[in-house]
Amino acid sequence: MSIRVTHEIHKRRMGRNLGVALLLVAFIGIVFGLTVVKVTSGDFQVPKVEEMN
Amino acid sequence: MTDASINTQADLGEAQFGDYFALLKPRVMTLVVFTALVGLLAAPMPVHPMIGFCAVLFIAVGGGAAGALNMWWDADIDAIMRRTRKRPIPGGRVERGEALALGLTLSGFSVVMLALATNILAGALLAFTIFFYVVVYSMWLKRATPQNIVIGGLAGAFPPLVGWVAVTGSMAVEPWLMVALIFMWTPPHFWALALFMRSDYDDAGVPMLTVTHGRRATRVHILVYTVLLAVLAIGAGFTSIGGPIYLVVAVVLNALFLLGALRIWRRDENDSEADNFAVERKFFRLSLLYLFLHFGAILAEALLKPWGLGGWA
CATH class of the missing domain: 1.20.120 (Four Helix Bundle (Hemerythrin (Met), subunit A))
Structure with missing residues (x-):
């Protein structure tokens, strides 16, 4: 009996890899979204030049 | 690698993505998400929807991490109890070490991300909640005293407080x-x-x-x-x-x-x-x-x- 290309193990690994990939993409989206919200809502205001001197 | 060795691995159980998700105790997580959301929305201050979403998400991930660490610690008794013997570790689909690694990683991740997304106090409270559930309840009380769930229940009770503090930054x-x-x-x-x-x-x-x-x-x-x-x-x-x-x-x-x-x-x-x-x-x-x-x-x-x-x- 030959090894089939899409053995059950391959399917499971594919599912795991796909899941991790989707989670990473979602995490990038969340960090990006959070950054936009934080920056636009003034949480991270860059000090003015005169304040720094 | 022979055909036979592949089948042996399959019989031992190669984890699916869902098995790792099951380590996070999704049913308990729904309670965590809901009560944290109520704490967050009941707070007397408005919260940006994105920050509110992230706060609930990271609280849920923290709760899930605590669940994974609980399954790592309790794998021996989970294998005995009818209610828990099909969980990923006693079921042979996930190794104990994997659950430990996942739990520790997600614990650190959720606490840091919650602190960054909201405030340090909320992150610290989430860290304390995970510590309380894993160390105080799972490792200490659960096998030591019949008051285990009375005192240990405090860990499950914290999410609304974390949600509230995530918005207000204070108790x-x-x-x-x-x-x-x-x-x-x-x-x-x-x-x-x-x-x-x-x-x-x-x-x-x-x-x-x-x-x-x-x-x-x-x-x-x-x-x-x-x-x-x-x-x-x-x-x-x-x-x-x-x-x-x-x-x-x-x-x-x-x-x-x-x-x-x-x-x-x-x-x-x-x-x-x-x-x-x-x-x-x-x-x-x-x-x-x-x-x-x-x-x-x-x-x-x-x-x-x-x-x-x-x-x-």
């Missing part, structure tokens, strides 16, 4: 009332489960009240805690988290819950075995609805406040 009485509500609800909920799961805790050697003090004492404890819970739940209706809607919900639900506890108290083992613990099972199911509706009512009061309808004001 207040209101979220502690929500904590107290879950804290007092936990013992009757779990003791009812222990009554009809019968030999599970015996077999695993977990000193549940049913094992150490007997089933009669457990029935008495359920009644006493339900009375105390009713006083707290209805009393909370007159505070700032309550209001007319909450009060109606609390009175009706606590009347039903007390009735259930009274029935459990009046029964003996023969009665229970005759109908396969129907009353105990019904009480357990009601307890889930009880918590959901109480927090739903708190949420309704909070959401109606901007229109002058929620609360007592």
Whole structure:
């Protein structure tokens, strides 16, 4: 009996890899979204030049 | 690699993505998400939807991480108990070390991300919640004392406080009332489960009240805690988290819950075995609805406040 290309193990690994990939993409989206919200809502205001001197 | 070796691996169980997700105890996570969301929305300050979403997400991930660490620690007794023997580790699909790694990674990740997304105090509270659940409850109390779920229940009670603090950055009485509500609800909920799961805790050697003090004492404890819970739940209706809607919900639900506890108290083992613990099972199911509706009512009061309808004001 030959090894089939899409053995059950391959399917499971594919599912795991796909899941991790989707989670990473979602995490990038969340960090990006959070950054936009934080920056636009003034949480991270860059000090003015005169304040720094 | 031969065909045979592949099949052997498959038989041993190669984990699917869902197996790792199951380590996070998704059913417990729904409770964490809902109560944290209520704490977050009941807070007297507006929160940006994105920050609110992230706060609830990271609290849920923290809760899940604690669940994975609990499964890592309790793998030996999970394999014995009927209720838990199909979990990913005793089921042979995930190794203990993997659960430990996942739990530790997600713990650190969730705490840091919550602190960055909201504030340090919220992150610290989430870290304490994970510590309490894993170290104080799972490692210490669970196998040492029949008061395990009473004290350990505090870990499950914290999410609304974390949600509130994520918005306000400070403590207040209101979220502690929500904590107290879950804290007092936990013992009757779990003791009812222990009554009809019968030999599970015996077999695993977990000193549940049913094992150490007997089933009669457990029935008495359920009644006493339900009375105390009713006083707290209805009393909370007159505070700032309550209001007319909450009060109606609390009175009706606590009347039903007390009735259930009274029935459990009046029964003996023969009665229970005759109908396969129907009353105990019904009480357990009601307890889930009880918590959901109480927090739903708190949420309704909070959401109606901007229109002058929620609360007592």
